[in-house]
Amino acid sequence: MSRLSEIIRRDLRLALRQGSDSVMVVTFFVLTVVLFPFGLGPETNLLERTSAGVLWVTALLASMLSLDRLFLADYEDGSLELLALTPTALELLVIGKVVAHWLTTGLPLMVAAPVLAVLLHMHADGFGTLLLTMLLGTPTLSLIGAMGAALVLGARRGGVLLSLLVLPLYVPVLILGVGAIDAAVQGLPADGLLLMLGGFLLGALPLAPWAAAAALRQALE
Amino acid sequence: MTSEQAFSTFTAEGLVCVRGERVVFTRLDLSLASGEAMFLLGPNGSGKSSLLRVLAGLLKPAAGRLTWNHQALAEDREGHAARIHYVGHHDAIKPVLSVMENLRFWGRLHDPLAGDAAVKAALERFGLWHLRQVPGKLLSAGQKRRLNLARLLAAPASLWLLDEPSVALDKASVKTLEAVIAEHRANGGMVILSTHADVSLPGATELHLDRFTPTTPPEFWA
Amino acid sequence: MHRFANPARFLRLASVIQPWTAAVTLLLIGAGLYFGLLVSPADYQQGETVRIMYVHVPAAWVAMAAYSCMAGASAVGLIWKHPLADLIAKSASPIGASFTFLCLVTGSLWGKPMWGTWWAWDARLTSMLILFFLYLGHMALLNAFDDPGRGMKAAAILALAGFVNVPVIKFSVDWWNTLHQPASVTRLGMPKIDPSMLLPLLLMGVGFTMFFVTVLLLRVRLEVLAAKIRAIRLTQIHGMPGADPSGEALG
Amino acid sequence: MDSLASYFSMGGYAGYVWSAYAITAVVMVALALLTWRGLKGREQELKELQDIIPGRRGRSHDGVAEKG
Numbered sequence: 001m002s003r004l005s006e007i008i009r010r011d012l013r014l015a016l017r018q019g020s021d022s023v024m025v026v027t028f029f030v031l032t033v034v035l036f037p038f039g040l041g042p043e044t045n046l047l048e049r050t051s052a053g054v055l056w057v058t059a060l061l062a063s064m065l066s067l068d069r070l071f072l073a074d075y076e077d078g079s080l081e082l083l084a085l086t087p088t089a090l091e092l093l094v095i096g097k098v099v100a101h102w103l104t105t106g107l108p109l110m111v112a113a114p115v116l117a118v119l120l121h122m123h124a125d126g127f128g129t130l131l132l133t134m135l136l137g138t139p140t141l142s143l144i145g146a147m148g149a150a151l152v153l154g155a156r157r158g159g160v161l162l163s164l165l166v167l168p169l170y171v172p173v174l175i176l177g178v179g180a181i182d183a184a185v186q187g188l189p190a191d192g193l194l195l196m197l198g199g200f201l202l203g204a205l206p207l208a209p210w211a212a213a214a215a216l217r218q219a220l221e
Numbered sequence: 222m223t224s225e226q227a228f229s230t231f232t233a234e235g236l237v238c239v240r241g242e243r244v245v246f247t248r249l250d251l252s253l254a255s256g257e258a259m260f261l262l263g264p265n266g267s268g269k270s271s272l273l274r275v276l277a278g279l280l281k282p283a284a285g286r287l288t289w290n291h292q293a294l295a296e297d298r299e300g301h302a303a304r305i306h307y308v309g310h311h312d313a314i315k316p317v318l319s320v321m322e323n324l325r326f327w328g329r330l331h332d333p334l335a336g337d338a339a340v341k342a343a344l345e346r347f348g349l350w351h352l353r354q355v356p357g358k359l360l361s362a363g364q365k366r367r368l369n370l371a372r373l374l375a376a377p378a379s380l381w382l383l384d385e386p387s388v389a390l391d392k393a394s395v396k397t398l399e400a401v402i403a404e405h406r407a408n409g410g411m412v413i414l415s416t417h418a419d420v421s422l423p424g425a426t427e428l429h430l431d432r433f434t435p436t437t438p439p440e441f442w443a
Numbered sequence: 444m445h446r447f448a449n450p451a452r453f454l455r456l457a458s459v460i461q462p463w464t465a466a467v468t469l470l471l472i473g474a475g476l477y478f479g480l481l482v483s484p485a486d487y488q489q490g491e492t493v494r495i496m497y498v499h500v501p502a503a504w505v506a507m508a509a510y511s512c513m514a515g516a517s518a519v520g521l522i523w524k525h526p527l528a529d530l531i532a533k534s535a536s537p538i539g540a541s542f543t544f545l546c547l548v549t550g551s552l553w554g555k556p557m558w559g560t561w562w563a564w565d566a567r568l569t570s571m572l573i574l575f576f577l578y579l580g581h582m583a584l585l586n587a588f589d590d591p592g593r594g595m596k597a598a599a600i601l602a603l604a605g606f607v608n609v610p611v612i613k614f615s616v617d618w619w620n621t622l623h624q625p626a627s628v629t630r631l632g633m634p635k636i637d638p639s640m641l642l643p644l645l646l647m648g649v650g651f652t653m654f655f656v657t658v659l660l661l662r663v664r665l666e667v668l669a670a671k672i673r674a675i676r677l678t679q680i681h682g683m684p685g686a687d688p689s690g691e692a693l694g
Numbered sequence: 695m696d697s698l699a700s701y702f703s704m705g706g707y708a709g710y711v712w713s714a715y716a717i718t719a720v721v722m723v724a725l726a727l728l729t730w731r732g733l734k735g736r737e738q739e740l741k742e743l744q745d746i747i748p749g750r751r752g753r754s755h756d757g758v759a760e761k762g
């Protein structure tokens with residue numbers, strides 16, 4: 001367990017010193033969301049109706065931005081083989097890296113989302129649910145994304161390939177996340193959907209690190 | 222240094238290594254006991270690096286088995302990892318972390334109980350203590366290699382697997398490495414290293430890998 | 444050593460079975476076409492367009508069966524390291540992708556007269572579209588590495604992850620669809636199956652499946668030979684001791 | 695003849711029905727044909743390779759195979 005916190009601390013420190021990643025992800029998020037009113041027109045009704053979808057689709061794309069670097073830097077400088085030779089399950093180390101990834105991308109996205117929701121005139125009833133879906137959904141994105149990032153290590157054109165692998169698997173998060181917000185805005189109960197989103201996270205929590213660790217071992221062979 | 226005092230043996234039997242559908246070596250046996258050292262010799266492509274990776278547990282052999290004190294290691298990947306230090310071609314140094322932070326991370330990851338004292342001693346030994354605040358990106362190739370080697374002392378491990386450890390090292394640093402290895406062996410540690418013969422280790426055995434190159438073409442698909 | 448187990452026996456077996464599966468395929472599809480196009484009546488609601496069902500629905504079946512086959516073979520390949528299983532997984536995905544594509548196109552051709560639009564975000568079609576992307580990802584990953592063995596292993600992990608995810612995707616898409624579309628829209632799929640329609644549907648379904656088996660066997664044979672050729676090429680390049688004393692390459 | 699024409703018109707939906715069948719036929723035939731040609735190509739290639747390296751056919755044992 002202390003190894004887990006050690007790796008989280010290191011990755012956070014690296015992210016903070018290198019700085020750019022979180023800022024870039026949030027900037028992309030903000031910028032892309034701001035483009036939508038230009039594309040759709042500034043009508044309040046239209047923006048309000050599409051706000052949940054726009055926010056979630058954009059968050060999904062933004063969280064993919066820093067994904068291909070998740071293992072690549074460690075793979076290239078030899079750190080990854082040393083991590084694999086740590087006397088701990090590789091799965092646990094993957095979880096550590098996922099946690100760090102979520103703290104540097106998922107969490108900033110979650111913080112930025114309500115501000116953008118204001119710009120898109122999202123109905124006030126949706127804000128709480130928006131935050132909750134982000135809280136339950138973005139870790140799943142990081143988990144599935146980590147698996148994709150591990151699979152494409154050493155591949156040609158890994159970055160493009162990564163989006164092809166990961167985006168179809170993101171569909172349930174998108175549907176459930178947007179569905180919950182829409183339900184809340186319409187005054188319907190969103191609990192069931194949030195539960196499902198949480199269930200998906202719980203399912204991904206053991207499976208994605210397992211798959212990612214298996215992929216990393218293949219990459220190191 | 223290592224706290225391992227009990228007498229240990231490490232053996233490999235009938236190892237076969239396949240890389241990218243090519244058989245690198247077959248039926249390779251080796252054995253090593255506490256205090257012993259072994260040189261891996263052979264031309265490029267004879268599989269020195271591959272063998273070290275197999276011994277470290279990074280690469281699964283296509284056949285054969287590894288044992289530690291006569292117990293098979295196949296399923297105990299993590300237990301084996303706790304016993305070894307592996308130094309590969311890459312130095313695994315993060316450019317934005319300081320020398321101290323780099324080493325402390327690997328030390329704690331290998332052994333969470335390893336204190337800063339061991340890290341300090343390791344840095345002093347390899348002449349890096351005065352550079353402890355310097356970020357990794359400013360180090361020269363030789364300094365990076367020394368920092369990588371300092372991992373050997375930052376946390377204890379019985380078996381050191383060193384792949385060309387003397388690359389980029391000056392004469393004085395090679396002497397330090399030799400001394401460090403000698404102490405490790407005196408404490409009952411084992412060392413296997415591949416090198417271009419500029420490191421001298423008294424009493425080390427030699428393993429010539431070209432002897433294990435397959436003599437007939439592989440016909441898996443015949 | 445089971446790792447290199449017996450592709451030779453497979454090759455022999457495959458060339459014995461293959462003429463039979465091919466014959467059965469032709470027979471079943473021929474009969475299916477006869478009953479589907481000539482004997483079975485037009486649907487009272489959908490008219491003659493219902494005949495598209497006889498290719499659309501079997502294509503969907505094969506598309507899903509091929510994914511299951513691929514995931515199963517991937518699991519066997521990962522757990523028991525059987526090289527034939529890897530090759531089966533590799534061979535299944537282009538066939539599965541082709542049938543998913545057929546399912547989408549025929550669905551679109553059926554949708555135009557039925558819904559008045561080429562594409563509707565119908566739950567089944569949408570799931571098929573995502574399945575198509577999963578196939579594309581699998582094929583892309585397979586071919587993204589210089590070492591074909593590495594590609595197969597990575598793709599096997601992806602196939603399993605996808606397989607676990609497919610029910611979740613299916614469920615979420617179904618839910619999303621009922622939310623966004625009034626239930627009164629005529630769904631593609633089986634309206635009220637009359638025995639006269641069931642017969643051609645089943646004939647075509649089994650015929651398509653046999654076609655899948657036949658082409659799969661052919662592709663696996665192809666892959667076995669390709670692996671054999673690579674092995675020979677590699678020994679040519681790296682040579683045997685004595686043949687090439689310089690012994691360069693691979694560290 | 696009239697009934698034949700009306701049969702082919704598929705109740706006015708000829709374009710949809712026949713193109714569905716046509717594209718299915720094209721894809722399936724192409725899949726089978728390409729695979730078949732690929733297989734024949736590999737068989738040919740293998741034969742050429744084995745002609746270059748004489749004596750390979752007889753030697754089916756090597757160090758690896760014996761290990762198991």
